[in-house]
Amino acid sequence: MIAAGRPVQAVIFDWGGTLTPWHEVDVPQQWRVYARTVHGLAVDDPNMPLDELAEADSLALRIHEAEDRAWRRGRESHQSASLAAILAEAGVDPEHDRHHLALAAYQRFWEPHTHTDPQVRPLWETLQRMDIRVGVLSNTIWSRAYHREVFARDGVLELLDADVYSSEIHVVKPHPDAFRLACEAVGVAPEHSVYVGDRLFEDIHGPHQVGMRAVLVPHSDIPAAQRMPVDAAPDAVAHQLLDVVDIVARWNDRTDGSDPYGAGA
Incomplete structure (x- = not known):
């Protein structure tokens, strides 16, 4: 049992692979979609002019390589990145007249992979009742506005007390500053906060550095290139998101017989 004096007052969640189900994604294809749209090409047209197709796919490769470097810097030195910075590194002109059309096509590519797990709404509602x-x-690398559009689309934005995205701060997880900023955002000290995520390096080792407890959601098939060697063990494992309610209730030692799910309320 967690020692007295450390009640859980906040639960902070990872997004991809935790609040959204894990998906296999054709990462190079996202940039082919973007680049071909910038060049005014239909993404799946078999009759595209070969010279224009080659130019567009060369741009896609440059963006993919810039993104790969950005994520590698994040894993190795915890440096954050943004979509705008990645595109700039690849030589994209943000004033190009088809840039916003290409961004919209890129977002449409990702749309099937961004849907919030159906358990998120009842989970967040229950935590707030507690x-x-x-x-x-x-x-x-995406903006706060884009993530909030996703949460609003899925009907959970109003249940969110605070959110922090690495694209708008100086570091990525597992840097301790990321977790400190998240705790500051929810207004709860790290020792009274819990982090929930699907990766041992970023989501278990990271919060432990600042005194948070950490819950692993072990559903994601993390690519080998994204796995960092780390000696970390979660404080609990959630086999489905709603398990977080029981974990937190146990840590808060609800011996008064109350029902955290609010049944009959």
């Missing part, structure tokens, strides 16, 4: 604040801390 007077526990709900937060998000995500390693991402």
Whole structure:
């Protein structure tokens, strides 16, 4: 049992692979979609002019390589990155007249992979009935506005007390500053906060550095290139997201017989 004096007052969640189910994604294809749209080509047209196709796919390769370097810097030195910075490194002109059309096509490519797990809404509603604040801390190149559009689309944005995205701060997880900033955002000290995620390096080792407890959601098939060697063990394992309710209730030692799910309320 968790020692007295450390009640859970906030639960902060990873996004991809935790609040969204894990998906296998054709990563190079996202940039082919973007680059071909910038060049005014239909993405799947078999009759595209070969010279224009080659030019577009060369741009896609440059962006993919820039993104790969950005994520590698994140794993190795915890440096954050943004979509705008990656595109700039690849030589993309943000003033190009088809840039916004290409961004829209890129987002359409990702749309099937961004849907919030159906358990998120009942989970967040239950935590709030338990007077526990709900937060998000995500390693991402996407903007806060885009993530909030996703949460709003899926009907959970109003349940979120605070959210922090690496694209708008100086570091990525597992740097301790990322977790400190997330705790500051929800207004709860790290020792009274819990982090929930699907990766041992970023989501278990990371929060432990600042005194947070950490819950592993072991559903994601993390690519070998993204796995970092780390000696870390979660404080608990959630085999489905709603297990977080029981874990937190146990840590808060709800011996009064109350029902955290609010049944009959």
